[in-house]
Amino acid sequence: MRLLELAKAFQAGKLQKWIYWRLVREKMKILTELQEVLVWNSAAERIEIRTDGIVFVHARGGGGADGIRCYMDFEETISRAEAEFSMRGDYExxxxxxxxxxxxxxxxxxxxxxxxxxxxxxxxxxxxxxxxxxxxxxxxxxxxxxxxxxxxxxxxxxxxxxxxxxxxxSGNAVFYLPGASEAASMHPNEDDYYSLESTPEGEYTGRIKMQEVHxxxxxxxxxxxxxxxxxxxxxxxxxxxxxxxxxxxxxxxxxxxxxxxxxxxxxxxxxxxxxxxxxxxxxxxxxxxxxxxxxxxxxxxxxxxxxxxxxxxxxxxxxxxxxxxxxxxxxxx
Missing domain, CATH: 3.40.50.150 (Vaccinia Virus protein VP39)
Structure with missing residues (x-):
């Protein structure tokens, strides 16, 4: 059961408080793992959970200022923000x-x-x-x-x-957008890794998707x-x-x-x-x-x-x- 479903079930009186708290604790433990990565990765400042999305803040700004901020995009196989947060050092x-x-x-x-x-x-x-x-x-x-x-x-x-x-x-061209919402090209990339469709929550649907975009x-x-x-x-x-x-x-x-x-x-x-x-x-x-x-x-x-x-x-x-x-x-x- 997703965390929001747990909260709604508790609000509706369908879960006892101690059961709800225990289940929430299990869901929330991932936050401590994310905090460990923030400490380990010097390029990462913080992650912001906002109503309009999840934002990764780089630790690259000068004079104490924040580095660049960008949304994590879980529809992609792996978004650039997700990669820079989870991988220490950038090969580029x-x-x-x-x-x-x-x-x-x-x-x-x-x-x-x-x-x-x-x-x-x-x-x-x-x-x-x-x-x-x-x-x-x-x-x-x-x-x-x-x-x-x-x-x-x-x-x-x-x-x-x-x-x-x-x-x-100049003119117009057809681009092929794979299910991972990345690596779009005028000639389709048929690698299944890029073609797998994901939901906005980062769950793979199991479907292969290739969209034509003019x-x-x-x-x-x-x-x-x-x-x-x-x-x-x-x-x-x-x-x-x-x-x-x-x-x-x-x-x-x-x-x-x-x-x-x-x-x-x-x-x-x-x-x-x-x-x-x-x-x-x-x-x-x-x-x-x-x-x-x-x-x-x-x-x-x-x-x-x-x-x-x-x-x-x-x-x-x-x-x-x-x-x-x-x-x-x-x-x-």
Whole structure:
């Protein structure tokens, strides 16, 4: 019996007080386990149980302030907030620390594949004046992004958000939203782990779900032209396999702005789109970029991705325009 059902049964006189208290105690013990995790995980400040949802508060703010706040979403297989609460250390933290060093004053950052806004909110915490653009094509996910922005109103003022996706052409596209409400893509991810449907309470229904959603898409080059954005300094791209198409639609921006590109590349996602990540590496090489990644706490160049490549996140740095960065950070592996 769920806790609310217990409370209603007791209120209706269907449970003796001592039975009710004992059953409630069993339900409430999980709170002590959560408190243990808060003590153990230095990145976690607290969890707030509110009438409008459950909020995770990071312990990353400066000057005693809270870090970013975000809703835990139990409809997802595992939400980002849930992961950051329960796992000590973030495998992407080294990437973010490096990116933080490269942020220019008044820099323009594109967060392509913004999901629920965590990456943009993390950037908005930086003391530098930044112009952050967050893009998320799925209407349901975009609404979750807006909800997280509302939890962080001061940070959200630094972010402009758009309910669109990017590809190699403008128009409309069908995205496939799996039952886990994450990892949506223009080519469906048929992994049962992502396709299992969950209830808002986090219970699996046992059903496989794949929803088709029609979304607006644009090219980076066209968006920059329409919005009079003359330069992009950092372009983050995490779009579940569509990275190649996004970068093809950003060719003019890459050739004129020479942004640092921080992209996810997974062979399994690229395969659904009919290409290998090496096509991205070759394309970017043709534009004067080299592909780098962190390995053994050092930045190394990756000339090609092989079956032995374990990294999934990569920095593309321009050989000429980012020469100082490469000279300072690139190491021999």
């Amino acid at each position: 933290q080294e990437d973010f620390d490096f990116l933080r060093e490269l942020l220019p004053e008044n820099g323009v950052i594109f967060d392509i594949g913004g999901n629920v806004g965590i990456f943009s909110l993390n950037l908005a915490q930086e003391s530098k004046e930044l112009q952050i653009y967050a893009f998320e094509p799925l209407p349901t996910t975009y609404r979750k992004m807006q909800a997280n922005f509302q939890l962080n109103p001061t940070l959200a003022t630094k972010v402009k958000s758009y309910n669109i996706g990017f590809s190699k052409e 979304c607006k898409i644009d090219t980076v080059d066209n968006f920059c032209a329409v919005h009079h954005i003359s330069s992009v300094h950092i372009l983050k791209c995490d779009v579940e396999g569509a990275e190649r198409d996004v970068l093809l639609g950003a060719r003019q921006t890459l050739e004129t702005s020479h942004p640092i590109v921080y992209a996810e590349m997974l062979r399994k996602h690229a395969k659904r789109f009919g290409y290998h990540p090496n096509e991205i590496i070759d394309y970017m090489r043709g534009l004067g970029y080299c592909c780098t990644t962190f390995r053994n706490h050092g930045l190394v160049e990756l000339s090609e991705m092989t079956d032995e490549t374990q990294e999934v996140n990569f920095f593309f740095l321009h050989q000429k325009h980012h020469a100082d960065i490469l000279k300072q950070h690139l190491t021999e592996n």
